Amino acid sequence: MKAAVYYENGPPEVLRYEDVPDPQCHPKGVVIRVAAIAIEGGDTLNRFGGPLMTNPHVVGYQAAGEVIEVGSEVSHLKVGDRVCTTSGWGSHAELRAVSARTAWKIPDSLSFQEASVIPVTFGTADDCLFEFGRLKAGEIALIQAGASGVGVAAIQLAARAGAKMVIATASSDERLEKLKPLGMTHGINYATHDVVEEVMRITEKHGADVVVDSVGGAVLQGSILSLAYRGRVSTVGQAGRDRQKMDLSTLMGGNRTISGVFLGAEINTDRVQKNMASLIDRVAKGELKVVIDRTFPLSEAAAAHSYIESRQAVGRVLLIP
Ligand SMILES: NC(=O)c1ccc[n+]([C@@H]2O[C@H](COP(=O)([O-])OP(=O)(O)OC[C@H]3O[C@@H](n4cnc5c(N)ncnc54)[C@H](OP(=O)(O)O)[C@@H]3O)[C@@H](O)[C@H]2O)c1
Structure with a gap:
């Protein structure tokens, strides 16, 4: 063959x-x-x-x-x-x-x-949001790299599950524009804007209840800092190929959680x-x-x-x- x-x-x-x-x-x-x-x-x-x-x-x-x-x-x-x-x-x-x-x-x-x-796309996104992220209707979801394969699946699943806001990030405004019909309510261009500041502005300082992060590195650090009280991050990939180490110190005070997710397991x-x-x-x-x-x-x-x-x-x- x-x-x-x-x-x-x-x-x-x-x-x-x-x-x-x-x-x-x-x-x-x-x-x-x-x-x-x-x-x-x-x-x-x-x-x-x-x-x-x-x-x-x-x-x-x-x-x-x-x-x-x-x-x-x-x-x-x-x-x-x-x-x-x-x-x-x-x-x-x-x-x-x-x-x-x-x-x-x-x-x-x-x-x-x-x-x-x-x-892999829908199966992974579903596990990140629900099995490990425990997303409930009325909560706020943040999908990092929303234009990725996992991202477009996660945006739709979060929206269909009744998330109050589905915030997504991408590296250009053109890419974000294409995510609106899928259920994205707010887009953040992370090449030009600070994600944590934007999430806190959009959510009026509540933060994201669940974050799906397939990028890792500096982006994952931003995911952790974007969390609401009792918020949950599902870390699922390393698309950014950036091995920056995490500072997890903000998790404890806010009763926040980070879960690794591997569908294959x-x-x-x-x-x-x-x-x-x-x-x-x-x-x-x-x-x-x-x-x-x-x-x-x-x-x-x-x-x-x-x-x-x-x-x-x-x-x-x-x-x-
Ligand atoms: N653990 C699991 O079970 C599981 C399952 C599926 C996927 N994954 C992992 O999740 C990650 C994403 O998978 P995917 O299939 O959704 O990927 P994909 O469709 O190829 O998309 C990757 C996205 O990452 C963003 N990105 C950020 N930094 C990047 C960089 N330096 N180079 C290239 N892209 C970059 C890009 O969006 P912007 O340009 O908008 O930033 C791109 O659209 C991969 O690391 C994959 O191995 C893990």
């Missing part, structure tokens, strides 16, 4: 389009013919500096497609099923092998492109499995929207990664084999 691979970490140019052996089907897994690949923030981070589990390495968490082979111990999926999948690597390819637990059937009404985006639990089926259903019904910025052919994976790193994309960039 053809795949986008790399032999070493580095800039997007390390990606090459090559022939690699077809993946093997595990007894508890399936193999799919990939129809759409959603490039995750974790994929660009892995290419930049993450571990190469295979060499050459086929990066990538998310892809949707049709099941072409089923493992001997799998009973709930069959050849021909349409599924979206997630796994630690292997999405940037014409074929992918995954555990059957992380291959979810999708309804005919959902396109492969939409479905490819759902599990609980993806096999019944809780997340049930939640994933519900999120797929809500997208299929049109209650939640998948935001696709643009698509590239799989052979142009390097250009797609470059485009994402130019910080112009709102929502997801896809690869099509």
